[in-house]
Amino acid sequence: MKQSDKPLSPGDEAGPDAPGVGEAICQACHGTGTVNGVCCTMCNGTGKVLQGVGGG
Ligand SMILES: [Zn+2]
Numbered sequence: 001m002k003q004s005d006k007p008l009s010p011g012d013e014a015g016p017d018a019p020g021v022g023e024a025i026c027q028a029c030h031g032t033g034t035v036n037g038v039c040c041t042m043c044n045g046t047g048k049v050l051q052g053v054g055g056g
Contacts, residue, residue, distance in 0.1 A: 011042035
């Protein structure tokens with residue numbers, strides 16, 4: 001059993017286990033995790049989002 005219950009951030013395009021998906025710097029907060037001093041809602045304050053990196 002794998003306990004990876006990490007919820008997806010709103011900015012995530014797909015789950016971490018999906019093919020062709022990788023971490024990318026959150027464009028909303030530019031990797032800082034905060035926007036105007038407020039926790040970024042796109043990445044949940046992680047500064048990173050999951051985006052499709054495949055060209056297909
Ligand atoms: Zn962010």
